[in-house]
Amino acid sequence: MHMANLDGLRLHYRIDGPADGTPVVFANSLGTDFRLWDPILPLLPKGLRILRFDKRGHGLSDCPSGPYTMGQLVTDTEKLMDLHGFKDAIFVGLSIGGMIAQGLATKRLDLVRAVVLSNTGAKIGTRDMWQERIDAVAAGGLSAVVDGTMQRWFARPFHTTADFHAWRNMFLRCPAAGWMGCGAAIAGTDFYTTTAALRLPALGIAGSEDGSTPPDLVRETLGLIPGSEVKLIQGAGHLPCVEKPAEYAAILTEFLKTQGAV
Numbered sequence: 001m002h003m004a005n006l007d008g009l010r011l012h013y014r015i016d017g018p019a020d021g022t023p024v025v026f027a028n029s030l031g032t033d034f035r036l037w038d039p040i041l042p043l044l045p046k047g048l049r050i051l052r053f054d055k056r057g058h059g060l061s062d063c064p065s066g067p068y069t070m071g072q073l074v075t076d077t078e079k080l081m082d083l084h085g086f087k088d089a090i091f092v093g094l095s096i097g098g099m100i101a102q103g104l105a106t107k108r109l110d111l112v113r114a115v116v117l118s119n120t121g122a123k124i125g126t127r128d129m130w131q132e133r134i135d136a137v138a139a140g141g142l143s144a145v146v147d148g149t150m151q152r153w154f155a156r157p158f159h160t161t162a163d164f165h166a167w168r169n170m171f172l173r174c175p176a177a178g179w180m181g182c183g184a185a186i187a188g189t190d191f192y193t194t195t196a197a198l199r200l201p202a203l204g205i206a207g208s209e210d211g212s213t214p215p216d217l218v219r220e221t222l223g224l225i226p227g228s229e230v231k232l233i234q235g236a237g238h239l240p241c242v243e244k245p246a247e248y249a250a251i252l253t254e255f256l257k258t259q260g261a262v
Contacts, residue, residue: 002015003060004053004079004080004083006076006080006083007079009061009062009064009076010061010062011053011056011076011080012053012054012059012060013034013051013080014051014052014053015050015051016041016048017046017047017049017050018047019049021047021048021049021050022049022090022256022261023048023049023051023086023088023089023090024049024051024089024090024091024092024256024261025052025081025086025089025091026050026092026093027053027093027094027097027098028052028055028058028095029096029097029238029239030095030096030182030186031058031142031170031171032058032167032174032239033054034052034053034054034059036241036242037052037241039241039242039245040241043245043246044252044253044256045253045256045261045262048256048261049086051080051084053077053080055073055097055182056072056076056178056181057174057175057177057178057179057182058174058175058178063175063177063178063181064181066177066181066184067180067181067184068181068182068184069184069188070100070103070189073096073100073103073185074100074107077100077104078104078107081111082111087110088110088111089111089112090112090113090256090259090261091112091115091116092116092118092252093115093116093117093118093120094118094119095118095119095120095124096120096124096186097118097120098119098120098121099124099185099186099189101115101117101120102117102122102191102194102195102198103189103191103194105200106194106195106197106198109200113200113259114200114202114259115198115200115201116203116252116255117202117204117205117221118204118205118206118241119205119206119207119212119218119239120218120221121217121220121221122190122195122220123189123190123192124189124212125186125187127187127188129187130183130184130186130187131187133145133183137176137179137180137183138180141176142174142179150164150171151211152212153211153212153237153238154209154237154238154239154242155209155235155236155237156209157235158237158243167239192224195221195224196224198224198225199225199226200225201228201255201258202225202227202228203222203230204218204221204222204228204229204230204231205218205230205231205233205240205248205251205252206218206231206232207233207236207237207239207243207244208232208233208234208235208236209235209237210236210240211238213238215230218230231251233251
């Protein structure tokens with residue numbers, strides 16, 4: 001267990017792999033901690049230097065009072081990468097993690113040489129939609145939105161598995177203040193203009209059953225970046241690294257190979 005003190009904000013993180021390995025950074029979704037990536041890590045090539053972390057308000061990281069901004073989340077990530085020498089990294093971001101990836105690539109191309117934008121968008125939802133959800137959580141906690149979230153996150157067959165309940169419990173254990181803070185950051189983010197200015201290798205990953213960031217949103221976002229491509233995982237929802245880890249890892253591994261990472 002490792003904590004980084006970033007100007008008073010403590011972020012929980014983990015680094016795996018050799019010090020001289022290709023740097024790869026993973027940023028997870030709203031309402032999850034960095035265990036989101038556990039199902040795929042054993043399936044990735046050896047020799048990668050992997051950084052995972054709990055963003056502010058999530059997991060074991062500090063949960064300062066909100067609302068948060070996307071700029072704060074990007075800066076947190078930037079500071080953590082600088083602290084541990086993660087430069088010229090391949091950045092894999094899912095949902096809000098994909099928004100962090102877009103913002104960081106715009107701000108610090110020295111840190112990011114390629115991005116994987118998984119189940120995300122340049123803009124996700126509307127301010128009104130997010131405010132309704134934030135108001136519901138403020139009044140009734142995360143239990144007020146958990147059922148709708150699980151419907152959007154996972155394809156129907158996954159709901160009958162034991163693993164489904166583990167991910168549901170992870171969501172419910174997320175600090176409500178952290179969820180609301182990051183929800184406000186998503187609500188206030190529109191990266192269409194800035195993402196359209198990016199010129200770097202980019203891969204999109206979408207789930208055919210994703211009710212949060214449907215495949216068309218992923219395609220629209222990746223279409224802003226010349227030369228990008230999108231891979232669709234059939235039968236998966238918003239977290240295909242959980243539902244279809246072997247397929248997700250295979251897609252990611254192929255992209256890593258095209259970038260000379262393995």
